[in-house]
Amino acid sequence: MNRYQVDVLIQGFPGRAVCHGGLGWSTVTLIRGESRTILLDVGAFGMRKPLERRLKEFGIDPQDVTDVVLTHAHYDHLVNFTLFPNAKIWIGKVELEWAASQPPGFNPLPELYVQELVHSNRVSKLASGEEFIPGIHAYAVPGHTPGHLLFVLNNGENDILFTGDSAKNRAELLSHKVVDTDDATQSAHSIELIWRYWRQRPGNLLIPGHDLSMVLDDKDQPCYLGEREASMRVWFSESIEHSDLIDLTCI
Numbered sequence: 001m002n003r004y005q006v007d008v009l010i011q012g013f014p015g016r017a018v019c020h021g022g023l024g025w026s027t028v029t030l031i032r033g034e035s036r037t038i039l040l041d042v043g044a045f046g047m048r049k050p051l052e053r054r055l056k057e058f059g060i061d062p063q064d065v066t067d068v069v070l071t072h073a074h075y076d077h078l079v080n081f082t083l084f085p086n087a088k089i090w091i092g093k094v095e096l097e098w099a100a101s102q103p104p105g106f107n108p109l110p111e112l113y114v115q116e117l118v119h120s121n122r123v124s125k126l127a128s129g130e131e132f133i134p135g136i137h138a139y140a141v142p143g144h145t146p147g148h149l150l151f152v153l154n155n156g157e158n159d160i161l162f163t164g165d166s167a168k169n170r171a172e173l174l175s176h177k178v179v180d181t182d183d184a185t186q187s188a189h190s191i192e193l194i195w196r197y198w199r200q201r202p203g204n205l206l207i208p209g210h211d212l213s214m215v216l217d218d219k220d221q222p223c224y225l226g227e228r229e230a231s232m233r234v235w236f237s238e239s240i241e242h243s244d245l246i247d248l249t250c251i
Contacts, residue, residue, distance in 0.1 A: 002156045003135050004033035009054040010047055012210035013230045014169035015248065022108065022180075024076035025230070026209050029162065030058060031153070034134050038067040039087070040151065040162050041209070042080035051080065067133060071164025071209065072148040073099035073117075074108040082116070090132055091117060093125035094140070095147025141166035141194065143187025144178055150194060158203040166190045169211035170222050 012027035024044035028051060031038040037060060043051055055062065065084040070091040071077055081089055099114045117123050126132055126149060128140035141150040144165045151162040165180075166187070167173045173194070178187035198204050198216065206214045206222070214222040230248040237243075 014211045026076045036066045040069045041077040044076040072145045075110040089123045092147040092149045098146045141190035161206045165209040
């Protein structure tokens with residue numbers, strides 16, 4: 001019997017805008033059980049309305065979220081922690097100390113939000129190997145950022161791995177290479193660790209930071225679960241009443 005009910009609220013997307021930088025379309029997951037309502041990563045500003053809608057669909061009030069668990073300190077996974085005033089915030093000790101030490105720069109760190117985490121009494125800093133919520137362990141997977149954490153949820157019959165951006169998508173898992181990493185060698189080692197945890201038990205589920213959830217098939221290959229949903233509505237005409245829908249799932 002599963003200990004937790006796990007639902008992906010926002011589906012991450014493995015892409016970036018060519019002329020406008022990162023899309024910031026990261027995965028947000030709802031975990032319920034053990035008298036807790038947990039969000040694992042909370043998304044960027046542009047995700048607020050979709051996140052509000054999805055929480056309502058599950059009957060979740062922001063006030064009722066007990067825990068926000070953060071894989072790392074980049075804006076597209078972190079900034080919406082402010083929307084959950086009663087939640088305990090969990091983030092890696094190494095990650096937060098590193099992020100707080102960085103001067104403002106042209107990078108994905110939201111400096112003011114990081115400083116809020118440093119000074120908030122709601123924040124608990126995690127060490128690698130720690131079981132901080134019943135059944136959920138944190139493991140160091142540096143590379144993308146120095147203190148990035150992998151979270152492994154023992155859910156009874158199988159484990160669920162939350163990789164964040166230590167392995168953003170299927171291509172990174174298969175190639176053992178991470179796009180946008182502070183240390184390519186560390187990232188490769190971290191992906192090896194992810195694969196070891198993924199293979200430990202049949203049926204283990206992997207939920208990445210910017211892609212569909214995956215399981216391993218009988219040939220030890222990542223197999224997508226669900227259907228990808230991603231599109232953009234654009235106004236290129238002279239009338240506000242007319243817009244075009246661009247499907248981003250087609251190759």
